[in-house]
Amino acid sequence: MNLSNVKLQFALTALGASLATGIAILSYQDHKRRIRAEALKKEVSLIPKTTRNIHLNGEVAFDESLIKEQLARNIAFLGEEGVEKLRKSFVIIVGIGGVGSWAALMLIRSGVSHIRIIDFDQVTLSSLNRHAVATHSDVGTPKVIALQKHLKEIAPWAKVEPIIELFTKESATKLLSGDANFIVDAIDNIDTKLFLLKYCHDKKxxxxxxxxxxxxxxxxxxxxxxxxxxxxxPLARTVRRRLKKMGVDSGITVVYSTEKPNVKLLPLGLFSRKLIMVVYIYICISVVLFYDLFSCIYIFMQKKIKYKMQEITRLYQTSDPESSLY
Structure with a gap:
């Protein structure tokens, strides 16, 4: 390759300039991202810890440009107006388990700035396979408090209202107050679910x-x-039938699956089989002992009654016949 060729030199120069320009632009963009990320971290660190912990109930003032940068992909998909509508929305979620926790998490990530989460239960080890954010450190903590803590780490400017309370007929008006844009039913108790649906249907x-x-x-x-x-x-069928008896035929939006689960029971292990055998033997022995005890009591009572009858007969026969006339 002859580097003295003018055209080749020009091409190499242009290529080198393009590469240098590209590297400069990428470096500048990376530098700007780093600066903005550091600014966000600094702003978060300036929030007093007493207002950033799990007891935080109020809103936190944040730089609007930083919030928009975090929601940039949402804005690209939904548009400025769509994201602004989400940010002004207020959503109530009843039940913060395997469904409700994910709903709350995605609503916050989508830009919703005000949610109320309601649940009376605590995080357990068995919750960790399906809860959206709970970790081992959250075990024993009320679900709503654990969720609030994690949501505030994602969107510190959002208002998250945790309510540790069982949803009941008596508490419905208070818990659902505030003119929510939407209520999410993620309750796993069918009676409570039915009351919530009926209440919302009647109150529109x-x-x-x-x-x-x-x-x-x-x-x-x-x-x-x-x-x-x-x-x-099956659950939707039961809910539909029971709601119909309560006077609600339609008007409730639900999310469900048309998939037919094909799940077989797991085979019992050796320990389980032995346990069942022990229980079976125990029941058989108990039945036999109960029968024997009942038989003994019955025979004893029969003999006692027979003895009493004989005693009465003997006394009657030995008594003065004339005295019985008076």
Missing amino acids: LPIISSMGAGAKADPSRIQMSDISITIED
């Missing part, structure tokens, strides 16, 4: 309800429809 409160998802794994079968037209979902 916008609600979306989660139906059964146990042992289902096909996301392509997930549907959203009115409760009146759900199919292939």
Whole structure:
């Protein structure tokens, strides 16, 4: 290759200049990102710890440009107006388990700036396989407090209201107050779920309800429809029938799956089989002993009654016949 060639030198110069320009632009963008990231970290660190811990209830003032940068991909997808509408929304989530915790997490990540999370239960080890954010350090902590702590780490400017309380008929008005834009039903107790749905239907409160998802794994079968037209979902069927008895035929949006779970019971282990055998033998022995005890009591009572009858007969026969006339 002859470097003295003018055209070749020009091409190499242009290529080198392009590479240098590209590297400079990328370096500048990376530098700007680092500066903005450091600014965000610094701003977060300036918030007093007493207002950043799990007891934080109020809103935190943040640089609007930093919030918009965090929500940049949301803005690109939903547009400025769409994200602004989300940020002004207020959502209440009842039930913060395997469904409610994920709903709350994604609402916050989507830009919703005000949510109320309601649940009376605590995080357990068995919760960790499905809860959106809970870790070992959260075990024993109320679910709403654990969730609030993690959500504030994601969006410190968001208002997260944790309420450690069981949803009941008596507390419904208080818990659902505030003119929410939407209520999410993620309750796993059917009686409580039915009351919440009936209450929202009667009060004309916008609600979306989660139906059964146990042992289902096909996301392509997930549907959203009115409760009146759900199919292939045992929980939805039960809810639909019981709501109809309560005077609600339609008007409630639900999320459900048309997938038919094909789950077989796991085979019993050796210990389980031995345990069942021991219980069976114990029941058999108990039945035999109870029968023997009952038989003994019956025979004893029979003999006692017979003895009493004989005693009465003997006394009657030995008594003065004339005295019985007076």
